[in-house]
Amino acid sequence: MSSPPPISVLLPVRNGAEYLPEAIASIEAQTYSKYEVIAVDDGSSDDSWFVLQEWASRDERVRVFRQGPDGIVPALEFARSEATGSYLARMDADDIAGPTRFELQLQLMESDSSLAICGCETEYFPLEKVRDGALRYQTWLNAPATPEEIEKEIFVECPLPHPAFFMRGDAIEEVGGYRDLGWPEDYDLLLRVWRSGGRLGKVSSVLMHWRETPQRLSRTDKRYSLDAFRRCKVHHLVSAFPSAVNGVLIWGAGRVGKGFGRELARVGVPVIAYAEVSPRKIGQNIHGAPVLDTDEALRLKDVLHLASVGQEGARQRLRNLLSRAGYRELENFVAMA
Known part of the structure; x- marks a missing residue:
């Protein structure tokens, strides 16, 4: 029996058929090919399931599942339960990974065992749809490069973009994985990992292209509202600094x-x-x-x-x-x- 691949890609999909082929192509173009994909169709009403089935039929590294609609957290947790790799790489159905993303993030994690999660620099696209506020956020997000710099930004906003998370599987298991508490699941996970002593790193290259669309969950779901972010920050602040x-x-x-x-x-x-x-x-x-x-x-x-x-x-x-x-x-x- 062959050993499991080092990387398990967690790909939740909800009505992503329009852009899913581009995301798939970017995964297939990776210079590092020892990965598996666990794609979960979370109750799509478009052709997402058929796109995923076609992909799985021609690539044995791809496993596809259907459930829900239950939400992104159950989809991610199901995908995580199916993962066999030591590392978990997040991917969204409407984003595009640079061809060296898996290779460079794996190299960084293998070179520093203290890192629990690493990200990379990102760019919003298509540029004509990207507003000034998003560009300012992109600049802020890409600026911190070292674990020490990233850590200092951790209560300003989530300092690593979720679609670029590359995670040590045992570190995620240690804190209980994703959970839905009515605030951003990625930020909550990252803060718990940081509080447990896991360090956060970054590949200082643009390895993820983040699609700007009005339908993005961060724009439409109340779990990503300003109030929800504030509640998440305060909860973890008080936990991290008992003197507060x-x-x-x-x-x-x-x-x-x-x-x-x-x-x-x-x-x-x-x-x-x-x-x-x-x-x-x-x-x-x-x-x-x-x-x-x-x-x-x-x-x-x-x-x-x-x-x-x-x-x-x-x-x-x-x-x-x-x-x-x-x-x-x-x-x-x-x-x-």
């Missing part, structure tokens, strides 16, 4: 900071104060918490500081300010957005 239950100080009394303040209060974490540079806001109270100036805020050393501003430039200035004052990122201050 004693109180936090939020830098930024704008929309982002107030949003986190409300969610923290909802889960029972006291907001000791907000910090601001705007003279107009200093001295006010937000739900009973005073708005302090910079000097007053920096003197509060015994609480967790949250740099909660939305703009990257302002966030970096806050990081610089707190670092100069002796605060250490991911120890007593955290960047969030």
Whole structure:
């Protein structure tokens, strides 16, 4: 009996027939060919199942299953239960993998046993449909290159794109796999892996092309709303930093900071104060918490500081300010957005 391939590709499909042939072609074009594909048709009403069956009929590495519609988490968990490879590579039915994706991600993971998940740089396409906000997000997503840089962004947003996840199977099993708690399943998984001690890496090359369509789940499903992301972040923040239950100080009394303040209060974490540079806001109270100036805020050393501003430039200035004052990122201050 032949040994299982190192890589199992997890491919959930829901009404993906239009673009699925392009995704399939990009998998077939991989320079590293020792993989299996577990494709799960999650209740499609288009021709996805027939496309998958045709693929499986001509490639023995491909196994196809049909269920649901049950949702992406049950589809991914079923695919994971069928996987025989040591590594799990995510793929979506409407995206395109670069030809060296599997080869380079496998090389990175094999070279560093501390990595539990790695990603890669991504590009949105087709360009004429990509808005400025998506391009800014792409720039932010591609910027951190090392595990240390990626880690510092972990509460800003999910720092690795889900369709590019390349995961160590035992690390995913250790944290219980995917789960549906009403917030992004990929971000939740990544945060649990990070909290368990798994490091996050990246191949610094564009190996995934991310299709921009109005139908993307991240645009249509409430599990990917701003509120859902905020709930996910706060849940994992409190779990990762138990000292937060004693109180936090939020830098930024704008929309982002107030949003986190409300969610923290909802889960029972006291907001000791907000910090601001705007003279107009200093001295006010937000739900009973005073708005302090910079000097007053920096003197509060015994609480967790949250740099909660939305703009990257302002966030970096806050990081610089707190670092100069002796605060250490991911120890007593955290960047969030």
